Amino acid sequence: MSAADRLRDALDRLVEASATERILISTAALVLSVLLGAVLVLVAGRMTTCTAGEAVYYLGVGFCYDPVVVFDRLFLGALGDPLSGGWSPDGQFSVTLRETTLLLFTGLSVALAFRAGIFNIGTQGQMVVGALATAIGVLWASSFVSGTVGTVVLIPFGVLVGATFGGLYGAVPGMLKAYADANEVITTIMLNFIATGVALYLVSGVFKDPNSAANQTVPLPEFARFPAVLFGGRQDFSLVALAFGLLAIGALYYVLEHTAFGYDVRTSGVQPEAAEYGGVDAERTVVASLALSGALGGVAGAMYVMMVLGTFQTGIPSYGFDGITVSILAGNNPLGVGVAALLFGVLKSGTTVVQFATDVPPQLVGVLRGLVILFVAMPEFFRMLAKGLPGRGSRREAVATDGGAVTGGGVADDEGGEADE
């Protein structure tokens, strides 16, 4: 058996893995990445100089950085140290949940598009558009209401505005793909630049806050921001926003699994020809799923404005791109997105904790974070890759017999069909 055959076999096994197996694989990958990271921390610790007092000793050898401390800070620190007593909801745990909330929406955005067989790299742009629209819309509306009534009215209003504009911005590449056959990867990347550019133009011009040096809109009034519930709000986290997120997970799950539209989306995603045969309007499904995907990205933007910043400012962090990884990590399953977003949130917020608590250089922490993501995401990534490979499944045997030659798969198509039966 050649190496190519073994690789093919491994990929096939990965594609056929059950849900439990996939969770086990992810967990094993997480443990492996921590072990490898620990080795890296030790090696880096040997290559640095520090005083004897700062060093830790393993098997009689001194190291400048302690991997146990690093990973303890990275994970437990991000959770606000639940094991050591004195845990406060307003501590680092709020930061983790804040990040989780935002990643949840961008992750769902990417996941929905993926399920329809569309690679939406434009979540970032849709988030920017949603954020800007929310800031402007809520500012305008906040002159009509105030106080508690204002909060009750403006929060749903702001989320709705973000969803609408993000959705419209997602519909653009959707229409380009459906009616002009434009590749969505390219159009969404380009639309990201356009969103950022137009936002900068508007916020440095007509919508600029005259009292601020930064390119930002006038800050929203306090009542137009997500209220702090249970958590103190010092870390710009609101449980209400997270509740919206959990609701979105449930809603998206329901849409995908229990509605005709979701069935159309999933069928188009795995086998477009069969979807067409089953009466699915391919064009409409593409536009609708990208619009819905964009709406989720837009809501992420609304959350960012109304929960975190309280204004729209240029230079929105790359939650949209992180959403791609979150979605892949979750196997594009809405329920998985919740878990993946939490893991990602922990890593993001844990990074700052590690930097406060240790001398480990931030670059090394970045590497550790990258390792975790890489390891956990890779099996799912290869799984998606293997699914898309030609000659998988029913044609597998026929392809294997010609030694996996690339030309073989292609030209043997006509008679490869017979071999299926």
Next chain:
Amino acid sequence: MATAVHLDGITKRFPGVVANDDVDLEVEHGTVHALLGENGAGKTTLMNVLYGLYEPTSGTVRLDGEPRTFDSPRDAIDAGVGMIHQHFMLVDPMTVTENVTLGSEPRKWGGLAVDRAAAREAVVELADRYGFDVDPDARIEDVSVGEQQRVEILKALYRGADTLILDEPTAVLTPQEVEELFAVLAELTAQGKTIIFITHKLGEAMRAADEVSVLRDGKKVGTVDADGTTREELAELMVGREVLLDVEREPAQTGEVVAAASDVVVEDDRGVRAVDGISFEVRAGEVFGIAGVDGNGQTELVEALTGLGVPDEGEIRFRDEDVTTASRRERIEAGMAYIPEDRQERGLVMEFGLVENGLLGSQHGPELGPNGRIDWPATRDHAEAIIDEYDVRPADADADAESLSGGNQQKFIVGREFKRDPEFVVASHPTRGVDVGSIEFIHERLLELRRQGVAVLLVSSKLEEVQGLSDRMGVVYEGEFIDVVDPEETTEEELGLLMAGERPGGGGDETGATDETDPEATPSDVTGGERA
């Protein structure tokens, strides 16, 4: 004369399938040898073995008497075997010269640069030697299909091929281009090259070849001298004298016209008329069959009928309404069921379970998908009912479609489509690749629908299937109806000739084919093919 190619006892097995079974083939130097057979007879597999794409399970390949083993097409090319595939492998934006020399260009400056002048010179010289009409500087995307094919042949010759394999070379050509191709083949053999070409068209095999070998079901059933044979003999070899499937069939109780196509034209990507003015009517309670060799426009016709494609000209009516541009979903909802030609591409979502596959096409319907919400318990019951009634095995509604055998996949599709209570069923190759037991079952169900007054359109490349089930049948050739006949009054040989594009008209054929058609079938039903 020495034997240029000698295949000795070639057997090629794929899991579960014997594509070639102990095939011997000898081809003399400087001759054209036609490999004739129906689709799926194993022609291309055999040639892929010769071309090094497949390793034979057993048997030997000899070139000029020497046993050879090829690990890849590269080896075959080095040994002087070139293959021209049905789908050309040319780089569209590049010129003829660049395509011909691609990968083995003449070099200059110590191998650092391509010697374009020498390359062009070599191509011109080759083209002159064999009398090819090609422009070495034209871009592939700008030249005709016939010229593209000549470029493919030049490519093989440039690499030193002595034996050329052509896979269905005429499939994409216009009649004039076919003539040009045959002239090219004659010139090549005159200069000592050896040609093997794969075809399923009787006429071509006889016209262009010196010898014809016929494959059927992976076995070689005979090699005959092209001059010493008749079309009838070849048709018989090709189709075989297998027992007609004995189907109990009472006379049709036909009702009103349910579906009709008039002057339908469908063009393919290249602008060739895949369907060229076909008209027919299907009445309630009858089976209208369309017979023909694959690739004569059946796929395009069926897609236009079922809403997967839009005809370029003509009209399609269903239950007295013009549905020419109606969407697939509208047609499903109006009562059109469709058993697709390719069950693994179209008919089933392979990675979905049977429950979800039972929903395909009904997801927006009132029973399973009321108000846009899917009623999963009802959907499960529906799938289980199909499994039960159509004897799908394993009887597990949660099994993925891809885990089922071809026959069971097909039974599930048939069950799903028939359970729609359709008024019109389009069955495209309903028993292709299905085991004998399931074939019988599917045929019985089709006839049961006919009894219930459903209009059925049956498209198949299996003659005995169309003949055995249809009340009337149209024979399609190059996008037109060659003739519409009464299947009971027509012999397999006559049908074989019609399928090969022989228009009725010679001798007693005409009376047999057209005059004795079912009186129900008025001439207006049959406006399709122009008659010779």
